[in-house]
Amino acid sequence: MRSTLHITNGDSAANIIKTFVQSDAVLPWRDPMHHGPFPAGYSLDELSRIRIDYLSGAVPTITPESLAAIKPLENPHEFFARDTLLGQSSAYEEVVLWFEHDLLDQLQLVQLLSFYANEQSDVAVSLICIDRFEGIDDFRGIGQLPPEKMQSLYPNRVAVSQATMRFAAAYWHAFTQPNPVQLLNLCVRESNAELPFLCSAIKRYFQEFPWVSDGLTRTERQILSLVKNGVVHPTRIFVQNMDKESCLYIGDARTYSQIAQLCDANLLAVKNGLSFQHPTHDSVDFDSFKQQTLCLTENAQRVLNGNTKAFEFVIRQEWLGGVYINSEESLWCWDEDQQTFTDYST
Secondary structure, three states: OOOEEEEEOOHHHHHHHHOOOOOOEEEEOOOOOOOEEOOOOOOHHHHHHHHHHHHHOOOOOOOOOHHHHOOOOOOOOHHHHHHHHHHOHHHOOEEEEEEEOOHHHHHHHHHHHHHHHHOOOOOOEEEEEEOOEOOEOOOOOHHHOOHHHHHHHHHHOEEOOHHHHHHHHHHHHHHOOOOOHHHHHHHHHOOOOOOOOHHHHHHHHHOOOOEOOOOOOHHHHHHHHHHHOOOOOHHHHHHHHHHOOOOOOOOHHHHHHHHHHHHHOOOEEEOOOOOOOOOOOOOOOHHHHHOOOEEEOHHHHHHHOOOOOHHHOOOOEEEEEOEEEEOOOOEEEEEOOOOEEEEEOO
16 A cells, blocks of 8 residues: 555645655545535535535535435545545555645645544644745745645645644534534634634635625625726636635636626626626637626616615525525624624525
8 A cells, every 4th residue: 555645635736746756645635615515414425425416516506405315425426536535544654635725725624634533533644734935926825836846845744633633623513514603713712833824714714605794795796896997807807806815715617606696696797788608507618708798787886885785686595614595594694894793684
């Protein structure tokens, strides 16, 4: 059996690691965990099944009630292979986790550490987790490092203590709960020197709840503000929205989904009067897609000017971790000024 299992955030970093670890096993943890369902009380296999349904769009709307019909995870789906390899961790002399400081990586990290805390306590786990690299001015993640720079991190990996695994497990448990208050309380009251980026990353997650101030999430507000300021083509919106983030955040496909949702809510519109064409879901060539010109609707102008709130227009039935955000019920909303949550009735 190979001596070391390396786990990292995706294929870019995984392919770099493969260039210098020779015969070791490398596992990319392919899951955009900053959106979609992670409800409490489910095993890794069951969560993987939920994530497959969500990410593939096989189940159009995942509700708390529909979770009762979870099907077993089957071979040959890549999540099956991923979870199988993770379950074989005890066969390796060491597991090395390669991650960075942004929300996606920190969520993947606490999920993995929670697994080792609960299932594989005898495994030797080491961590490499950075938020900068000397000589890289605009550091976004380890996947942008050339192989020799990535390899230079390896000797400085740090053994993860059982206390840190339990700490991560508490965060993971709180992340899967049906309200976000327990997770907020952990951020306020608890810290861990081995996971210095966790709390600030989780605070970015809080900002993706609708804000009590205007009913928009941070990403929605950023997109509308860009269009207001003349950034009107979807590919440019994606690039400039990323520039508004201090850490790597959502990718292009998720950004385009957010644009589509704002169009459905009648806050954005395509200037020619046609429906917004999403390249993942619609038969549209890329040149036609990127030439779509967006504009604010009158409703969006009113929201941005503070004359009304987006609760009136945005119908939400979506998941953030374990929280199901449903406009037909009271909503958990983020209060940026007070740095807390409000149970907001629309």
